[in-house]
Amino acid sequence: MSSRPTPKADDRTVTQPTEAERQSFGAAFERLVGLMARLRGEAGCPWDRAQDLRSLRPYLLEEAYEVLDAIERGVDAEHQEELGDLLLQVVFQAELQREAGRFDAADVAHGIADKLVRRHPHVFGVASAANPNEAYLRWEEIKAKEKVGRSVLGGVPKELPALLRAQRVRDKASQVGFDWHDVDGALAKLEEEVRELKEAVLAKDRVAIEKELGDALFSLVNVASFTQVDAESSLRETIERFSRRFRHIERTMSERGRALKSCSLEELDLVWQEAKRLEAAGQLSS
Numbered sequence: 001m002s003s004r005p006t007p008k009a010d011d012r013t014v015t016q017p018t019e020a021e022r023q024s025f026g027a028a029f030e031r032l033v034g035l036m037a038r039l040r041g042e043a044g045c046p047w048d049r050a051q052d053l054r055s056l057r058p059y060l061l062e063e064a065y066e067v068l069d070a071i072e073r074g075v076d077a078e079h080q081e082e083l084g085d086l087l088l089q090v091v092f093q094a095e096l097q098r099e100a101g102r103f104d105a106a107d108v109a110h111g112i113a114d115k116l117v118r119r120h121p122h123v124f125g126v127a128s129a130a131n132p133n134e135a136y137l138r139w140e141e142i143k144a145k146e147k148v149g150r151s152v153l154g155g156v157p158k159e160l161p162a163l164l165r166a167q168r169v170r171d172k173a174s175q176v177g178f179d180w181h182d183v184d185g186a187l188a189k190l191e192e193e194v195r196e197l198k199e200a201v202l203a204k205d206r207v208a209i210e211k212e213l214g215d216a217l218f219s220l221v222n223v224a225s226f227t228q229v230d231a232e233s234s235l236r237e238t239i240e241r242f243s244r245r246f247r248h249i250e251r252t253m254s255e256r257g258r259a260l261k262s263c264s265l266e267e268l269d270l271v272w273q274e275a276k277r278l279e280a281a282g283q284l285s286s
Contacts, residue, residue, distance in 0.1 A: 029105075029109070032087070032088070032091055033091055033094075033095070033105045036048075036088070036091045036092055036095045037095055037098075040095055040096075040099065048092075051092070051096075052096065053093060053096060056089065056092060056093060056096075059089055060086075060089045060093075061159070063082065063085045063086040063088075063089050064086060066082045066085065066086075067079070067082045067083055067085075067086050069082075070082040070083075090105075090108065091105055094107075094108050118142065119138075119139045119142045119143065120135075120139075121138070121142070122134075122135060122138060140175060143155070152172050152173065152175070152176055153169055153172050153173070155172070156168045156169050156172060161232060163217070163221065163231050163232050163235060164231070164232040166217070166218050166221040166231070167221045167224060167225060167230070167231045167232065170218070170221055170222060170225055171225055174225065180222065180226070182226070183223065183226040183227060186219065186222040186223045186226050187223060189219050189222065190216065190219040190220060190222070190223055192219075193212060193215045193216040193218075193219045194216050196212045196215070196216075197209070197212040197213055197215075197216050199212075200212045241279070244275070244279065244284055244285075244286055245272055245275035245276065245279065245284070246272075247286070248271065248274070248275040248278070248284060248285075249268055249271045249272060249275065252271045252274075253268075253271070
């Protein structure tokens with residue numbers, strides 16, 4: 001069974017879109033596709049006309065991360081805008097493929113719609129799924145049958161951030177039984193890897209340090225999956241906490257007329273502890 005974290009079931013009543021709303025969705029998508037075709041056309045934008053699939057790669061990644069940032073900020077207007085920017089990248093690539101005679105935006109939309117129907121037999125067929133985890137497992141079972149002959153790890157993109165990729169690889173292997181029986185095994189492996197990392201550091205063996213550090217990080221990912229924690233999100237939250245506290249140190253020392261480099265570690269740690277107390281009280285500004 002996969003230990004991939006799944007959200008709790010939502011008992012709220014979900015309102016289905018009306019016929020008028022569905023038509024509006026279609027018209028909006030059609031308008032966007034048409035605009036993209038015009039931008040790529042003879043009298044279009046020189047920059048848009050110069051792009052290809054390779055040149056668009058960094059923009060796709062950038063827009064995806066900006067959507068994540070907008071979700072964290074919780075501002076609906078920003079979230080809507082960033083989703084639009086991400087959707088543009090999808091339509092842009094589909095237009096390039098239409099021009100090459102391979103497929104178009106309609107093929108993309110129909111393809112994912114067909115996949116949703118096919119992999120949700122508990123909604124569109126006679127199967128059942130009592131909770132989110134069962135629904136996820138059913139999806140993965142159907143996916144495995146569709147991808148027969150392909151490596152279990154084949155669906156994990158190499159371009160993912162390393163921590164996220166590690167958890168996806170680990171969870172894929174777990175689905176076929178290659179995993180510890182419980183979290184105790186994962187914790188014991190983590191302790192083993194940290195011990196080997198310490199030995200490598202003491203030996204000042206840079207090659208060994210790099211290897212053992214990677215092993216320790218992967219072991220941490222195992223623990224995250226067993227405890228149903230998303231490793232990528234957990235690290236991002238830690239980075240945000242560190243950043244908030246460090247900015248407090250910067251502000252405090254600036255108000256005291258002190259340069260950070262002139263402060264002792266003890267002085268900085270005292271302000272760090274103050275930041276932690278303010279954070280716990282909900283009084284630490286970003």
